Amino acid sequence: MKDxxxxxxxxxxxxxxxxxGLSTSSGFTYSGPRFQKYFADFERKYGFHDxxxxxxxAFESLEENWAYWSRQIYLNRFVKAPLPxxxxxFELVKEKNYFVLTTNVDHCFQKAGFDKSRLFYTQGDxxxxxxxxxxxxxxxxxxxxxxxxxxxQGFVIQSDGSLELPENGFEGIKMTVxxxxxxxxxxxxxxxxxxxxxxxxxxxxxxWHSAALxxxxxxxxxxxxxxxxxxxxVGGNTPGIIKYPFWKMTYANPKAKYICINKGEAVVPKxxxxxSICVNNDIYEVLKxx
Numbered sequence: 001m002k003d004x005x006x007x008x009x010x011x012x013x014x015x016x017x018x019x020x021g022l023s024t025s026s027g028f029t030y031s032g033p034r035f036q037k038y039f040a041d042f043e044r045k046y047g048f049h050d051x052x053x054x055x056x057x058a059f060e061s062l063e064e065n066w067a068y069w070s071r072q073i074y075l076n077r078f079v080k081a082p083l084p085x086x087x088x089x090f091e092l093v094k095e096k097n098y099f100v101l102t103t104n105v106d107h108c109f110q111k112a113g114f115d116k117s118r119l120f121y122t123q124g125d126x127x128x129x130x131x132x133x134x135x136x137x138x139x140x141x142x143x144x145x146x147x148x149x150x151x152x153q154g155f156v157i158q159s160d161g162s163l164e165l166p167e168n169g170f171e172g173i174k175m176t177v178x179x180x181x182x183x184x185x186x187x188x189x190x191x192x193x194x195x196x197x198x199x200x201x202x203x204x205x206x207x208w209h210s211a212a213l214x215x216x217x218x219x220x221x222x223x224x225x226x227x228x229x230x231x232x233x234v235g236g237n238t239p240g241i242i243k244y245p246f247w248k249m250t251y252a253n254p255k256a257k258y259i260c261i262n263k264g265e266a267v268v269p270k271x272x273x274x275x276s277i278c279v280n281n282d283i284y285e286v287l288k289x290x
Contacts, residue, residue, distance in 0.1 A: 013218075017243070022233035026086060038165075071155075074147070074163055085287060086109060131185035134201040148181055251269075
């Protein structure tokens with residue numbers, strides 16, 4: 001912990017690479033009690049046991065599809081994370097020259113106070129919809145419609161933003177939303193879908209391209225200096241976005257340091273072992289220690 005803190009303090013810049021493990025550490029789990037509290041009806045009907053699997057399920061209708069997705073969107077985009085993991089991280093780097101590259105789509109960085117201009121969400125945003133046919137390169141904010149979908153199902157949105165079941169539990173919950181709430185593309189009329197990268201229809205809108213340019217500019221200015229590549233909770237699902245580039249850029253710069261914090265997956269190639277620190281522990285526990 002002392003070595004990591006010293007490295008961060010002496011760095012000219014810090015590039016944070018964040019994967020799903022960071023949000024898991026903050027309490028945004030996709031299975032277990034959190035899933036069962038809000039999706040027990042879908043679990044009984046379709047047999048999936050986590051939100052990720054539910055996202056790939058073929059539902060009976062668009063009305064049922066958006067009943068499912070409205071819950072997932074709200075819980076993972078508009079509800080505050082149970083643990084202050086992102087806030088701890090922000091305290092650690094807020095005075096530094098930092099940038100964030102993340103595959104997470106839950107917007108936790110902005111909710112914790114990170115500067116929007118220093119963030120690049122490569123894989124989309126739970127808070128955005130796009131045309132399912134990608135007929136045009138524009139995305140649309142969905143919060144107001146999502147909240148109306150939840151209310152129509154029978155959920156209660158508390159004053160603090162938390163989502164609760166009615167007094168009679170799932171007996172008072174519908175598994176569909178009204179047809180008039182089903183989102184359709186304003187340009188072609190086709191159904192809308194999530195702005196999440198899962199196939200070649202993913203829309204990279206103006207905001208996405210602007211963030212990509214800011215990331216490229218940050219690298220051009222800092223990659224050859226005393227930069228720290230701080231990788232948090234990145235697994236093997238899309239290693240070509242964060243993990244492999246971080247390894248490669250560390251190898252190319254003798255002044256660079258690579259720090260990986262990832263419970264169960266804290267590994268590093270031998271070629272950059274002397275420039276690296278790996279911590280096999282829960283990210284929240286490590287950030288509290290720092």
